[in-house]
Amino acid sequence: RKEVEQDPGPFNVPEGATVAFNCTYSNSASQSFFWYRQDCRKEPKLLMSVYSSGNEDGRFTAQLNRASQYISLLIRDSKLSDSATYLCVVNKVYGQNFVFGPGTRLSVLP
């Protein structure tokens, strides 16, 4: 079993749709959680950190459920420019190595 698992995708959605990505992690001692975005043939970039209380950044909302070892990302009013692969990332030990999930690809269609 992989340490970090994500919805397999791809997700093909129309502009304006709301889309939710799910991620689970296996190490209950994991400390920090993130969503990264990777455009086609580009490097990953941090989208947002995920806090226990949940956090929102514009159209993006991230939530963490430590008891279920589950992380989610919600994108509202999706734009064409949101098309990318979304990577769930877990930091097993604070400040140490980051574990990347396999990613979920999103295509927003006109």
Added chain:
Amino acid sequence: EADIYQTPRYLVIGTGKKITLECSQTMGHDKMYWYQQDPGMELHLIHYSYGVNSTEKGDLSSESTVSRIRTEHFPLTLESARPSHTSQYLCASSEVNEQFFGPGTRLTVL
């Protein structure tokens, strides 16, 4: 904007050649990483370093080697390139809560 650089960006080379992929960062980060990623596939950690003279192998076995003589520099070397080494190689550095990636080197071994 992240200050992490990789050269070359693209490299096409014949089997048996020795190659070095360069990575440098100007952020003063102690932690640096090398990932390998095939098109449309997930990231695999192949090497990491927590500081000068510290290097460790990652989760994915790799025939490459790395060195960390200076904080800002983390080169990756393949002594004898083979077609199976064809991939994208991404370098990253991190603070505690974010990894910054370089633009990557696309390596093709003929």
